[in-house]
Amino acid sequence: MVKQDRSYYDFFRGLSRSLLTMGILFLILFLGRHIFIPLAFACLFALLLAAPCSYLERRRFSRGLTSTFAVVLIVSTGLALSYFISSRLIHLRADLSQLASQLHVIISPGAGNWLHAYAVSALPDSGTLLHGTVIFLSGTVTNLILIPVYTFLLLYYRGLILRFLIMHFGEMHEKRIRRLVDKARSVINGYVGGLLIEMLIVASLNIAGFFIIGMKYAILFGLIVAVLNLIPYIGIFISCALSLLITLPYGSSIMAVKMIIVLLSIHLADAYLIFPSVVGWKVKINALAALSGVLAGWIIWGIPGMFLALPSIAMLKTLFDEFEGLRDWGLLLGGL
Secondary structure (H helix, E strand, C coil): CHHHHHHHHHHHHHHHHHHHHHHHHHHHHHHCHHHHHHHHHHHHHHHHHHHHHHHHHHCCCCHHHHHHHHHHHHHHHHHHHHHHHHHHHHHHHHCHHHHHHHHHHHCCHHHHHHHHHHHHHHCCCHHHHHHHHHHHHHHHHHHHHHHHHHHHHHHHCHHHHHHHHHHHHCHHHHHHHHHHHHHHHHHHHHHHHHHHHHHHHHHHHHHHHHHHHCCCCHHHHHHHHHHHCCCCCCHHHHHHHHHHHHHHHHCCHHHHHHHHHHHHHHHHHHHHHHHHHHHCCCCCCCHHHHHHHHHHHHHHHCHHHHHHHHHHHHHHHHHHHHCHHHHHHHHHHCCC
16 A cells, blocks of 8 residues: 555656646746747758758868858748748739728628727727837847857857767767767658648649639749648648638639638648658657647747747657657657
8 A cells, every 4th residue: 555655656746747847848938939939940940951061061161151051041042932922912912902892791781890890999009009010020030130140050060069968968878869969850851851842742732723723812822821731730721711811802602612622632632642752750740749739839939839849849759769768758749
């Protein structure tokens, strides 16, 4: 009886420690989100670009030059994509007034008046709106500056960071640390790199499907739906709602049905054919862990947290599987 009580005590003590650690970690991530969000994106980019930088360094290019080239590549790609989407949004902006008027026609007059009154009452005054806009823009610009800077520093000092880890955990664990770093790099290259390729394929299919059914702004919404597809389980519902919002005022209900059929068909093809073939199953993450991670990322870091959830879970599972005392957590995150 004493041994049984002792086992219960040890179980609840271990559980309370785990929950307390998770709570403190989430609190730190939430309070330090302005530091950790750009740093997390920079870590992803650094892991993706570490292999090409190492290849160029073996060809006698300096580390500073290869790191600079990698950052310039990221910034150029981001600017090109932003310019393309912005140019398409300009055309959409010209039709926003028409979209608003047609939405008012679709909605019943009573509901329309109620929505209008609710929107007017919900709008903040000009001072509050200006203050919120300044904070949002300053945070966005700060992240856009910090992500390339962090990426350059992580690439440039990656050897120093590796030596620090070896010195901190001891020379006896050097092989395990190097193996864990190589495995993390392999997971990111195979998982996140595969997700980018998957996004390009899904975007091409979306654009082709929207063009076939004659949907307006096919290219713009094909890209937006492909980006939202990176959010597991929730992205498809956001995509359907957003596409319906644009399709119904300009087209008929038949057009909306066609659009839903295109989205669901591509989503099923992606789930059962494209994702397993392109991304592969290097890291098996079950649906419960993925959905919980996405919701937790949204609560802690907002929209960036939703996009960073799956790569973070993949990295955590790689870490858990490496250490004997954490393999039960790896089992909880993994598939059957």
